[in-house]
Amino acid sequence: MRKYKMQTEKQLMELSCNKCGRKIPLKNGVPQEGVFQGQAVWGYFSEKDGEVHSFDLCEACYDEWIRTFQIPAEILKSTEIL
Numbered sequence: 001m002r003k004y005k006m007q008t009e010k011q012l013m014e015l016s017c018n019k020c021g022r023k024i025p026l027k028n029g030v031p032q033e034g035v036f037q038g039q040a041v042w043g044y045f046s047e048k049d050g051e052v053h054s055f056d057l058c059e060a061c062y063d064e065w066i067r068t069f070q071i072p073a074e075i076l077k078s079t080e081i082l
Ligand SMILES: [Zn+2]
Pocket: 017, 018, 019, 020, 021, 022, 057, 058, 059, 060, 061, 062
């Protein structure tokens, strides 16, 4: 969950993990630890037609979530995708 402070440019004012509720430390609007930012745009063939869902997960909650996957997440080094 992200709360922004409206200034000349949008600066992140508060960031919380949606799963555990813990506040992620910020410095000048920049998260000081790894955060998963998820967004799903649900279209016509879903039961949520037109809804956009977004959430943030701290690294611990992300790790817990992906451990439940039947097929593991694909992991690449970021140098391979930049
Ligand atoms: Zn969390």
